[in-house]
Amino acid sequence: MENSANWFSLAGRTAVVTGGSGFLAGAMAEAFLSAGAKVSLWSRSPEKLAGARERLLARGAGGGEVGMEAADCGNPAEVERAFERAASTLGVPSILVNNAGGNHSRAPLTEQDLPAFRDVLELNLVAGWLIPTQVFARRWIAAGLRGTCVINVASLTAYKSLPTSWAYSAAKAGVKNLTRGAAKELAPHGIRVNSLSPGFILSGQNEALLLESREPFRLSARGGQVVSRTPMGRLGQADDLKGTMVFLASEQAAGFVTGVDIPVDGGFLCDNI
Numbered sequence: 673m674e675n676s677a678n679w680f681s682l683a684g685r686t687a688v689v690t691g692g693s694g695f696l697a698g699a700m701a702e703a704f705l706s707a708g709a710k711v712s713l714w715s716r717s718p719e720k721l722a723g724a725r726e727r728l729l730a731r732g733a734g735g736g737e738v739g740m741e742a743a744d745c746g747n748p749a750e751v752e753r754a755f756e757r758a759a760s761t762l763g764v765p766s767i768l769v770n771n772a773g774g775n776h777s778r779a780p781l782t783e784q785d786l787p788a789f790r791d792v793l794e795l796n797l798v799a800g801w802l803i804p805t806q807v808f809a810r811r812w813i814a815a816g817l818r819g820t821c822v823i824n825v826a827s828l829t830a831y832k833s834l835p836t837s838w839a840y841s842a843a844k845a846g847v848k849n850l851t852r853g854a855a856k857e858l859a860p861h862g863i864r865v866n867s868l869s870p871g872f873i874l875s876g877q878n879e880a881l882l883l884e885s886r887e888p889f890r891l892s893a894r895g896g897q898v899v900s901r902t903p904m905g906r907l908g909q910a911d912d913l914k915g916t917m918v919f920l921a922s923e924q925a926a927g928f929v930t931g932v933d934i935p936v937d938g939g940f941l942c943d944n945i
């Protein structure tokens with residue numbers, strides 16, 4: 673009988689994780705490495721990338737199999753160059769994780785600043801989705817490379833717009849919506865497109881919002897609200913994303929899965945009255 677552990681092997685594959693120096697990228701990279709893939713981390717700052725690679729190696733992940741490319745994913749020429757370099761050092765990437773993104777604009781609707789609104793759309797939809805997806809899909813199609821996949825990182829804001837996060841909610845709803853459209857267009861080329869929506873994951877960025885103190889561990893009022901509306905009764909950890917990432921990337925496990933979003937949120941979206 674076939675060993676089901678083999679369904680989750682990514683041996684021989686190269687995964688690109690954009691936003692590769694960020695908080696969640698570390699766990700995503702660890703997941704791919706532990707499944708046998710090589711990983712190329714991409715973001716703009718070479719210094720931040722070097723730090724991220726060091727942290728991965730210090731945790732015993734990856735050996736020489738972790739590459740890094742400094743690239744602005746909002747610039748098609750830089751993405752093309754990064755693809756060439758990653759392919760020549762680690763092998764042609766067959767997994768793209770569109771993880772670059774974030775929210776640096778929060779305001780009541782009536783006070784939303786226009787340039788900041790546009791910046792957040794540009795980051796999450798254009799750099800965070802459109803340009804890398806176009807570059808990878810064109811290259812895979814031209815090379816006749818099938819069994820490839822794109823995994824978009826959406827958010828719970830794709831389902832429910834969060835107060836003050838106007839552009840971020842719009843952009844992530846767009847990412848989730850376009851995941852389906854792209855899945856349909858690219859399926860005949862052997863390219864699967866799915867997304868994952870992390871719930872409230874405790875990270876450096878939101879710690880001040882969700883925690884009163886880390887030691888002893890005490891939630892803030894906002895953190896308490898989030899946990900009380902999460903059926904599983906806790907905040908998420910970056911490690912919670914690992915299994916879903918590997919599942920979506922694996923042809924053996926998810927070869928007939930395309931156009932879906934998987935919330936990894938402890939049931940937050942199931943909350944009702």
Ligand SMILES: NC(=O)c1ccc[n+]([C@@H]2O[C@H](COP(=O)([O-])OP(=O)(O)OC[C@H]3O[C@@H](n4cnc5c(N)ncnc54)[C@H](OP(=O)(O)O)[C@@H]3O)[C@@H](O)[C@H]2O)c1
Nearest residue numbers: 691693694695696715716717744745771772773774799873
């Ligand atoms: N953390 C959460 O709780 C959470 C929840 C739901 C969804 N998400 C989503 O998960 C993803 C990762 O979140 P995170 O918390 O790990 O973010 P993060 O720590 O802020 O990291 C963001 C990364 O994106 C890179 N980046 C920004 N602009 C870029 C560009 N134009 N081209 C290439 N790279 C760029 C940044 O590096 P440089 O500045 O050097 O480019 C950084 O590596 C994002 O899409 C976020 O929206 C996060």
